[in-house]
Amino acid sequence: MAQHFASDNYAGVCPEALKWLVEANSSGHEPAYGDDQWTQRVCDAIRDLFQTNCDVFYVFNGTAANSLALASLCQSYNSVICHEVAHIETDECGAPEFFSSGAKLMVASGTNGKLTPQAIETIVTRRSDIHYPKPKAVSITQSTEVGTVYQIDEIQAISAMARKHGLALHMDGARFANAVATLGAHPADITWRAGVDVLCFGGTKNGLPVGEAVVFFNRELAQDFAHRVKQGGQLASKMRFISAPWLGLLENDVWLRNARHANAMAQRLHDALIKIPQVEIIFPRESNAVFVKMPQRAANKLLADGWRFYQFIGEGGCRFMCSWDTQKEMVDKLAAAVSEACAG
Template sequence: MTMKMFASDNNSGIHPAIMEAIAAANSGHAPAYGSDSFTDAAIGRFKEHFGENCSVQLVFNGTGANVIGLKAMVRSHQAIICTDGAHIHSDEGGAAEGFIGGKLLISPTKDGKLTIADIERQLPNIGNQQRSQPKAVSISQCTEIGTVYTIEEIKALTSFAHANGLYVHMDGARISNAAAHLGCSLKEMTADAGIDMLAFGGTKNGLMAGEAVVCFREELATELAYIRKQGMQLGSKMRFLSAQFERLLTDDLWLENARQANAMARLLADGLAKLPGVALTQPVESNAVFASMPRPQIEKLQQAYAFAVWNESLNEIRLVASFDTAEEDIAAFLDASAQALEG
């Protein structure tokens, strides 16, 4: 299938440089379960970007990265504060609650961002034995509606959380897109901003498969390897995960891919905003575009393109650009959108 899709950046292919790295790792034998030179090199790259004191566990997917990181922070009688749109709440099949045994405390939001007020509302539960005890805060960077926390917003949240005995987890499935938008380093947005645990995304940014749990708190890192194994996320042929990350984090490939996806989303948004009857519904700060358009137009477009209807009642759609989205892909979709309006 040659048609480019806008349903998800999971639909994209593998970056050629990543494919080459996998092929290069496929030579001879290597020790299993991460005791290999490829994994050593990948972890070295993570430390270059996040600091020497971080701990890294490579896993297969984003759900695994989230629940393993959260389980190191939260016991079964405790709770995680997150938004109603958080992936751990709305799109991971209850994995967090099922694997950890704890509870998610949900805060509604219009822009995808958790606030200090959202956290503060849960604090009276601390010390009440009848209630799940808040112990962690989870934020998504980028959020599920494409918005991006500023570094100042992250620092404010982590300072408040830490002052009240709470850890802070970041779901960074699209963290590279956030860094590209903010023009900052990965470390500035995580370790330097007070994040305790990060799920670092690779699959949505050019990898075949693979995410990473990056821990910035020594007391949380000691159990992660055991939790990863129990969570069925320890790869036996780890070198093929590791080779991908080593290449992604070399020569700013991660940033190049994210910048391309973000730029194509911006181009798409600018074009859609010029069409009659079409309105952007969220700020375009990453690689996702949210827009409303007439229902007949949506139905006609879906005959040729894959994308999500995000909110049926508002006729709101989500369009996601990928590292391999090109200007001609955007032009073709905009032409199709204009034609759907006409006829």
């Protein structure tokens, strides 16, 4: 069976999620648009997971989750502060601005893909006149686009700065599970207890067939969010087929097991690649991604030989992403192929 390292989106559905998808299909007719028993069960399970009474919504993909969540935090004349490599800035085709009717993304730099409290304050205090898009929210990605993970104290510091300036805090958690696995912390401790208002909890990259959960810890911000979901074309009529597979992830902490495995495979790959003289590790390996730089000729050879990975960080820069089903044998095979390509 072919396995690739371009994205954890390449992986299939984990058995536990597939089981509940089939179960939901076998249960007969159910009310539509989220009024079914499966959606209610998963909402309760997510509340139990985070140990708080939060509002939970389901959408088809991460772009919709982030964009609709941010739109609920902002007016058209506002701005959202994020890192310069944030997915909402580089990979969502202007969707956050579109769904918010024009709220501007204000980007800042930061080491290892992380936003800092100082960068937030610099943007907020740069200007206060009526001609400047008024900052209203902060968005951080956990784990980040370069595979690093915000520590609890870092999130708390960002939250404190956001509160100081009256800003809401959004967390893009497409790979939230991988961050939790790395930190070994309770999910509540790196979200609402640390000051996060809304989390886009990623399921697709963790073994679901489709679907992300938008979790509002600050429930006041969820007012009319259901209407945003509908208007945005994200309200599934047969919602149970998006929500039910979540039971497979949440039961027995399969979501965490999947993330731990993906992280472990990335560590295995990291440990093999770091021994190759021509390979340079670009960012710390803290989740399920390994970022390296190698001779471009070596990267070209790997691509020609059928390996799949992303190159979007300059010449010779490569990202290898591991998933819930990545096999040790494939990791070792890839490492050997990189060594051969570099030596060749």
